[in-house]
Amino acid sequence: MAGGRERVTHMLKQLYRASCMCPAHSHNYSQSIEKVVSGKTEYAFEMSLSNIRYGKGVTKEVGMDLQNLGARSVCVVTDKNISQLPPLKAVLDSLTANGINFQIYDNVRVEPSDQSFKDAIEFAKKREFDSYVAVGGGSVIDTCKIANLYASSPESDFLDYVNAPIGKGKPVKATLKPLIAVPTTAGTGSETTGVAIFDYKELKVKTGIASRAIKPFLGIIDPLHTFHMPERVMANSGFDVLCHALESYTALPYNQRSPCPSNPMNRPAYQGSNPISDVWAIHALRIVSKYLKRAIKNPDDQEARAKMHLASAFAGMGFGNAGVHLCHGMSYPISGLVKNYKAKDYNVDHSLVPHGLSVVLTSPAVFTFTAPMCPERHLEAAQIMGANISTAKMKDSGLILADTLRKFLFDLNVDDGLAALGYSTADIPALVKGTLPQERVTKLSPRSQTEEELSALFEASMKLY
Incomplete structure (x- = not known):
């Protein structure tokens, strides 16, 4: 009887060793799952949309x-x-x-x-x-x-x-x-x-x-x-779309962001540039480049305004998951510290720097600064916006994109830098101080920045043309 039990036990062990151990076919499959350790670099991204x-x-x-x-x-x-x-x-x-x-x-x-x-x-x-x-x-x-x-x-x-x-x-x-x-x-x-x-x-x-x-x-x-948007509201709204697209496309890649969350519910909304957000960002940038000027200069251009409405959503799909970086991080104190500036076409009873305007005024300086980290993306963006890059050198990508942006803004009668909004070099320390807490976005910049570098970016943005 004992020998029979031993033979049966031996047979079962042999069958177990010979059986398929993959999870699809085996009831015996077990695997030690490596716990995601907070602090390591991110390895995944997640798309979340309305x-x-x-x-x-x-x-x-x-x-x-x-x-x-x-x-x-x-x-x-x-x-x-x-x-x-x-x-x-x-x-x-x-x-x-x-x-x-x-x-x-x-x-x-x-x-x-x-x-x-x-x-x-x-x-x-x-x-x-x-x-x-x-x-x-x-x-x-x-x-x-x-x-x-x-x-x-x-x-x-x-x-x-x-x-x-x-x-x-x-x-x-x-x-x-x-x-x-x-x-x-x-x-x-x-x-x-x-x-x-x-x-x-x-x-x-x-x-x-x-x-x-x-x-x-x-x-x-x-x-x-x-079709009910006044001219400057259309312009400033469009500048927000422009920067959403540019910033999300040039943001720190998602797999270079840290820390990696210990639980997926802690993965931030803004995760860094990723292959899916990139598609939406570039598509939005193409629409902005083609239709924003038309939508601003001719409010009866229904095609242009309809296209910009879609571009806003497309850019939202991109940056809502990839995030934005320095233009937005620096824009928050520009809006928050406003003195007496009141934007045209906004029916408000308080001083106001519209969000899109506060974002776009630093864009030439910002993209000159970030270009060395992903020059090919900056050059591609400049080309989409109309720059001739046939003889361009990669090391000049930031300057080329900056010049392209300045021309774009000049053609649309945008205020000549932060000085036109009432700021001066004396305000730079306060503007820097207001930028420092914006780590949710500033840390998504492909290039980290010191307080001195932020000061230089605000200085460079005082006058655009």
Whole structure:
């Protein structure tokens, strides 16, 4: 009997050794999984996007979307300007036609502040909304994202989710309500991203919240809405698209970023340039190069404005996952420290440097600085924007792109550098100080920078032409 057991045991052992050990065929497969150790260089990237719907007049479907979601109480977020224009009427008509109950919050601040965010949060917390609709530009969409976030996480302190080192940068674990974004500008791409930017008044600097959890459920891109944009709003929105494309394409490659997260939920929204974001960035840059001037100079050019609306979304798909770097990092104190500058065509009662303008004014200096790290990408961008590179040398790629950008901006009557906005060399230390906390984006620059180098970049941006 004992000998029989031994023979059976021996046979089973032989069968086990001879069996296929791959996970597809074996029930015995086991593998020690190497734990991802935080601190090492990243090895993966992740694409996260809103659903996107595009078409002239497609706004009429938003009521049906909310009906399909079973919405019973909707918060419609907009600003005072948009509240008087056809885009909001189109949304409200659709909601009414489909029997959707809604309340309107129209007190969004153009270039939001921490206080304007808190005002919207307070409005949302006092009501039990089960969905949100944002109708407007990036300021409106970002405000709506934040109202949704904190109303869905009412116990959270405002700084809990704000990017470190200004805030605590905690991951968002709350389940948010569906948010449908209806962009009326062709610039931020906020309808595609999990990012919301605001002025933090205490430090006089811009910062934000970045999490995949806050991205819209759906972005409805209706090119009819861009026909209401004034000339300078169109221009400054377009400059944001331009820099989104250029910065995400030239950002630090994702597999050079560190630390590698110990858990995928901690992988940041901005991950570095990657093969998929690259496709969207280059496509957006081609559209901007071909259509932005037309869209600015002729507001009746429906083709150009429709193309720019798509370019905004395309660039958003790219930078929303790859990230931006120095132009944006340096732009935040430029906007936050504004003195008396008031941009043309913006109906606001406060000093304002529009986001796209604050970003693009440093672009010639920035891309001259970053070019040595990936010269071929800078040269490719210059070629797309119209530069003749047939005899160009790779070492000159930054200067070529910078000159191409200056000509582009000059042709579009852009202010002659930071000095035209009221800044001087005496302001550079404060501008540098405001840039230093922007590590979420500055660390995505392909070239690291010292305080002295940042000072030199601001100095070089005081005058463009």
